[in-house]
Amino acid sequence: MTIGEALKHQRIRLGLTQDEMIQGIIHKSHYSKIERGIEGISAESLFKILFAHHIDVDQFLEQIKDDFLSEEDLIELKLENKLKSAFNGSNKEKIEECLQEVMKLSDSRIFKYRVVVAVAIVRNQLDRLGDEFKSTIIAEFNAKDNWVENIDMLRLFANCIPVFSTEQADNYISFLLKHYNEKVLYSEKYEDRIASICINYLYCWRNYGLKGNQVKNCLDYLLNLNNTNHFLFYKACGSFYKCLYEGNIAKAKEVKAMLISLGYEDRVTNWKE
Numbered sequence: 001m002t003i004g005e006a007l008k009h010q011r012i013r014l015g016l017t018q019d020e021m022i023q024g025i026i027h028k029s030h031y032s033k034i035e036r037g038i039e040g041i042s043a044e045s046l047f048k049i050l051f052a053h054h055i056d057v058d059q060f061l062e063q064i065k066d067d068f069l070s071e072e073d074l075i076e077l078k079l080e081n082k083l084k085s086a087f088n089g090s091n092k093e094k095i096e097e098c099l100q101e102v103m104k105l106s107d108s109r110i111f112k113y114r115v116v117v118a119v120a121i122v123r124n125q126l127d128r129l130g131d132e133f134k135s136t137i138i139a140e141f142n143a144k145d146n147w148v149e150n151i152d153m154l155r156l157f158a159n160c161i162p163v164f165s166t167e168q169a170d171n172y173i174s175f176l177l178k179h180y181n182e183k184v185l186y187s188e189k190y191e192d193r194i195a196s197i198c199i200n201y202l203y204c205w206r207n208y209g210l211k212g213n214q215v216k217n218c219l220d221y222l223l224n225l226n227n228t229n230h231f232l233f234y235k236a237c238g239s240f241y242k243c244l245y246e247g248n249i250a251k252a253k254e255v256k257a258m259l260i261s262l263g264y265e266d267r268v269t270n271w272k273e
Contacts, residue, residue, distance in 0.1 A: 114159040
């Protein structure tokens, strides 16, 4: 979807005329051409219009991103969505198909690392990942001084926690949570990413016997997320692992059963009580 198409979609959704949409920010004739894809719009004018109508910026950018991504990025995005669906449904055949497609990509080095590790986890073959491969991932990770602000590195860490030593995983988690607890503002997308990392750490703790010292810190992060529908699943995950941490297996089973009843069966099936 182009910017013009997305603006028109939002305008119609809000029941506004073009004059009401622009609120004098730009000329109506210019705006009309933007909607039709004849002219572009400056970032300043675009955000003024979005903020004037309290339009969710993240949602708007999600609508238009395909129009700006490279062909390689679009392919990677589609493959990632296919993989998520296959992993959530424990569809091993689809996972293997996606792996073959991913390995054919000409670039996407970080994405390939993530997928190889994720597939090894599904196959229960983490021990077959060679030391050289693990060292390559760790070196890639350590080469980024600003990894806590780098979305690719955060994704890599989330997928590859089992590859790191317990000491490395603990140090990185500790540094990450300290960094984000000190920040005044950060987006929901980054909160999502950190929450996913915490859940994966707790999953490794419970399913793979990771004897780390960051379990409580991960629980605290999840349970202290804002009480909004957006973070409901993450907070429920926190409750599940908190019950396990405290030895309350019966309560953990209740939380898992509740999530299954709410339609999250594909995401919690592999959780170990």
